Amino acid sequence: xxxxxxxxxxxxxxxxxxxxxxxxxxxxxxxxxxxxxxxxxxxxxxxxxxxxxxxxxxxxxxxxxxxxxxxxxxxxxxxxxxxxxxxxxxxxxxxxxxxxxxxxxxxxxxxxxxxxxxxxxxxxxxxxxxxxxxxxxxxxxxxxxxxxxxxxxxxxxxxxxxxxxxxxxxxxxxxxxxxxxxxxxxxxxxxxxxxxxxxxxxxxxxxxxxxxxxxxxxxxxxxxxxxxxxxxxxxxxxxxxxxxxxxxxxxxxxxxxxxxxxxxxxxxxxxxxxxxxxxxxxxxxxxxxxxxxxxxxxxxxxxxxxx
Amino acid sequence: xxxxxxxxxxxxxxxxxxxxxxxxxxxxxxxxxxxxxxxxxxxxxxxxxxxxxxxxxxxxxxxxxxxxxxxxxxxxxxxxxxxxxxxxxxxxxxxxxxxxxxxxxxxxxxxxxxxxxxxxxxxxxxxxxxxxxxxxxxxxxxxxxxxxxxxxxxxxxxxxxxxxxxxxxxxxxxxxxxxxxxxxxxxxxxxxxxxxxxxxxxxxxxxxxxxxxxxxxxxxxxxxxxxxxxxxxxxxxxxxxxxxxxxxxxxxxxxxxxxxxxxxxxxxxxxxxxxxxxxxxxxxxxxxxxxxxxxxxxxxxxxxxxx
Numbered sequence: 139x140x141x142x143x144x145x146x147x148x149x150x151x152x153x154x155x156x157x158x159x160x161x162x163x164x165x166x167x168x169x170x171x172x173x174x175x176x177x178x179x180x181x182x183x184x185x186x187x188x189x190x191x192x193x194x195x196x197x198x199x200x201x202x203x204x205x206x207x208x209x210x211x212x213x214x215x216x217x218x219x220x221x222x223x224x225x226x227x228x229x230x231x232x233x234x235x236x237x238x239x240x241x242x243x244x245x246x247x248x249x250x251x252x253x254x255x256x257x258x259x260x261x262x263x264x265x266x267x268x269x270x271x272x273x274x275x276x277x278x279x280x281x282x283x284x285x286x287x288x289x290x291x292x293x294x295x296x297x298x299x300x301x302x303x304x305x306x307x308x309x310x311x312x313x314x315x316x317x318x319x320x321x322x323x324x325x326x327x328x329x330x331x332x333x334x335x336x337x338x339x340x341x342x343x344x345x346x347x348x349x350x351x352x353x354x355x356x357x358x359x360x361x362x363x364x365x366x367x368x369x370x371x372x373x374x375x376x377x378x379x380x381x382x383x384x385x386x387x388x389x390x391x392x393x394x395x396x397x398x399x400x401x402x403x404x405x406x407x408x409x410x411x412x413x414x415x416x417x418x419x420x421x422x423x424x425x426x427x428x429x430x431x432x433x434x435x436x437x438x439x440x441x442x443x444x445x
Numbered sequence: 446x447x448x449x450x451x452x453x454x455x456x457x458x459x460x461x462x463x464x465x466x467x468x469x470x471x472x473x474x475x476x477x478x479x480x481x482x483x484x485x486x487x488x489x490x491x492x493x494x495x496x497x498x499x500x501x502x503x504x505x506x507x508x509x510x511x512x513x514x515x516x517x518x519x520x521x522x523x524x525x526x527x528x529x530x531x532x533x534x535x536x537x538x539x540x541x542x543x544x545x546x547x548x549x550x551x552x553x554x555x556x557x558x559x560x561x562x563x564x565x566x567x568x569x570x571x572x573x574x575x576x577x578x579x580x581x582x583x584x585x586x587x588x589x590x591x592x593x594x595x596x597x598x599x600x601x602x603x604x605x606x607x608x609x610x611x612x613x614x615x616x617x618x619x620x621x622x623x624x625x626x627x628x629x630x631x632x633x634x635x636x637x638x639x640x641x642x643x644x645x646x647x648x649x650x651x652x653x654x655x656x657x658x659x660x661x662x663x664x665x666x667x668x669x670x671x672x673x674x675x676x677x678x679x680x681x682x683x684x685x686x687x688x689x690x691x692x693x694x695x696x697x698x699x700x701x702x703x704x705x706x707x708x709x710x711x712x713x714x715x716x717x718x719x720x721x722x723x724x725x726x727x728x729x730x731x732x733x734x735x736x737x738x739x740x741x742x743x744x745x746x747x748x749x750x751x752x
Contacts, residue, residue, distance in 0.1 A: 177749055225626055319532055322669045343650035346667065355741050357662045360653065362629045384749060394744040421751055428746050434662050435742040437701040439735050442484055442691060444728055 139178060140252060141383040143170045144244050144269050145259025145372075147184040147194075147208070151219040151233075152368055152411060154226065159366070162412035163194045164218060166259035166282065169369035172416045173376030173403050175202040176424060177384040181250050183207035183269070187215035187238040201416070206247060211238040226364045227341050246272040255383035257375060258302075260284050263294040270301050278388065280304035280379050282371075288314045296331060305333040306375050309340050321346065322353070335393060337378070339371050347397050351390035356397045357434060359405035359427060366411040370404045373416075377403035377424075395428075402427040446485060447559060448690040450477045450683075451551050451576050452566025454491040454501075454515070458526040458540075459675055459718060461533065466673070469719035470501045471525060473566035473589065476676035479723045480683030480710050482509040483731060484691040488557050490514035490576070494522035494545040508723070514557060518545040533671045534648050553579040562690035564682060565609075567591050570601040577608050585695065587611035587686050589678075595621045603638060612640040613682050616647050628653065629660070642700060644685070646678050654704050658697035663704045664741060666712035666734060673718045677711045680723075684710035684731075702735075709734040 150164030167184045174180035181204045186195075188210060199205055216239035219232040244265055246253075251274050258266040258281035266281055273279075281302050287295050288311060295315075299305060305328060313319050316327035325336045325348035335349045344357040377400030385392060402424050409415045457471030474491045481487035488511045493502075495517060506512055523546035526539040551572055553560075558581050565573040565588035573588055580586075588609050594602050595618060602622075606612060612635060620626050623634035632643045632655035642656045651664040685707030692699060709731050716722045 177751055320669060320671065322667050340650070343647070344664070353667050353741055354744070355664045355667070356744075357651070357664065360629050360660050360662070362627060364627065381749070385747065387747070391745065392747075395747050398744055398746060399749070421749060425746075425748055432744070432746065434660055437661070437663075437705055437739070438698065439705060439732075439739065440692065440694070440699075440702055441732055442688070442706070442728060444484055 139254060139383045139386065140181065141174055141178070141255045141257070141380060142181045142183065142246075142250055142253035142273070143167050143174070143257045143259060143376075144183040144265070145170060145257075145261055146216055146239055147182075147186050147190070148216040148218055148239075149190075150368060150412065151217070152366055153221040154366060155222070155224050157365070157411075159411045161217070163197070164368060164412060165216065166372040168194075168198065168413060169372035169407065170257060170259060170376035170379075171203045172198065172201050172413050173373045174380035174383075176403070176419070176421050177380050179204055180380065181207055181253060183244050183246065183250070185209040185211050185238050185242045187211060187213045190215045197413070197417070207250060209245075211241065213238045220368070222367065226367055229367070244269050254278070255379060256280070257379045258282070258298070259372065259375070263287050263291050263298045266298045267294065270298070278303050278379075278382060280306060280375070282306045282375060283311065283315075285311055285314060299328075299332040302333045304335040304337060304379075306337045306339060306371075306378075308371065309338055312338050322348075337397070339374065341367075345374065345397060345401060347393060349390060349393065354394050354397060356401045356431065359401060359431065359434070361405055361408060364408045367408050368411075369413065370407045373407035374400040374404035376400070398428050398431050399424065402431060446561060446690045446693065447488065448481055448485070448562040448564070448687060449488045449490065449553075449557055449560035449580070450474050450481070450564045450566060451490040451572070452477060452564075452568055452679075453523055453546055454489075454493050454497070455523040455525055455546075456497075457675060457719065458524070459673055460528040461673060462529070462531050464672070464718075466718045468524070470504070471675060471719060472523065473679040475501075475505065475720060476679035476714065477564060477566060477683035477686075478510045479505065479508050479720050480680045481687035481690075483710070483726070483728050484687050486511055487687065488514055488560060490551050490553065490557070492516040492518050492545050492549045494518060494520045497522045504720070504724070513554060518548065520545045527675070529674065533674055536674070551576050561585070562686060563587070564686045565589070565605070566679065566682070570594050570598050570605045573605045574601065577605070585610050585686075585689060587613060587682070589613045589682060590618065590622075592618055592621060606635075606639040609640045611642040611644060611686075613644045613646060613678075613685075615678065616645055619645050629655075644704070646681065648674075652681065652704060652708060654700060656697060656700065661701050661704060663708045663738065666708060666738065666741070668712055668716060671715045674715050675718075676720065677714045680714035681707040681711035683707070705735050705738050706731065709738060
């Protein structure tokens, strides 16, 4: 299998009610690719500035990320600063500096063009289209997006969606994109736009997969301590897509397993700041939590009759 | 089995973004008891004013609710008025008139004192205690509560909790009662207060059961149209407790089925205003949706190894 992710590598500053971190490794493509290396190789296309700490590059390399596509541009790295509310779900963005990310122009080297599994993380839809033009006959394309592009670049985004198999989107964005608050209606509308599978990410409520087979709901694993939710959605995506890429199982049942695997990985992500939990996380731990998901939702219904 | 519910019977006025209803049948004990009659008899203890429409009494009677405990007091019936936000989850209370409910003093007739399954809906904890003093050796006691009592009557509420097997509570109330935002931590604290089972109701995220066996999560069924969420939590409670009462299965596995059954019933409740969906709902429909819950969460994990 060959898996490609195009997205951001960033420096995040995060405040939670309990603690804070300054300029730690972040960005959608960082989380995605670190997670993907749990099961196999991954190709990363992103850009960082000349201020980007070498230790982060080394960490990603040690994980097994193929860094041939990591561009270095003159200037500062993309920075994001946010603060989490006491519920550890809601958050406010305090500062966003696009820096070198503003001029990001993803160019795929020849070796990357045959990538069979492609994840277009949340970048400008024109760049997502640009990547799609460069890959040859991928087996599966998935993408993420955000409010900004839905509001300002809807037409380009719709062009992307027509070429995408799986759309990953959070509930607020789903309502915005579809014009429907009800998730069943929203998913149906979004599937009409192109993707045969729509995955709605619902934070601490879990995630839902809508496909020809109906609906599948994987809860968020009930962790006892949430240290930092940043990157949970991108880790979830990394787990989901790398599971599909690694198994090659694109059946409805394979997608369900991939959802659980993604949710398992995402639940580990929040247990520490930045990508720190992935420094020690093993595939055994992830699989063990997948089994715990089974216990979490398992029941055997006994039919009732009226007395 | 003998099942008793003590709570409110009310007249609700409800506004949603799509429609509104004035002075329709509402109240925790109405929803609970109507649902419970799907599987068997239920004893209702509540109070209404002399303005309470006879048609509502007839409806509950036709459902099969034992109305011997429905007191009629001089004065007006309890009224609640609320408006739902566009997400159909958040709501604001526009008006609450306790009226005859303010002087409610639940008295159990001799025939009710042997009730084996008891649900104390959201009423003043002093009244909940009062009911507990009147029942003889119940097999299972469950209760609900609300912010007001947690803030103003904590000591009395804690007395109730020491005598309760199942606490049903929503996520905001759970945080308030336990002093913990994290649901795992909150549930552990609340179980220390008495109840061996804690059920946290999470609205459109579903409900979670915490017991000696761990955690069980039943999602909210993804309905295509939510007409009116009022009463969904009380319907859920009605399904959960009546399932336990009807089967007598108080094992962990029985509680899981009861959670699914409750969630199934709750998901029907929101499909129409007031108790209107229960005018036609059949046990077959509820059981069929229980099987749909199975499809909603079912997966068979394939173990992964690193490439």
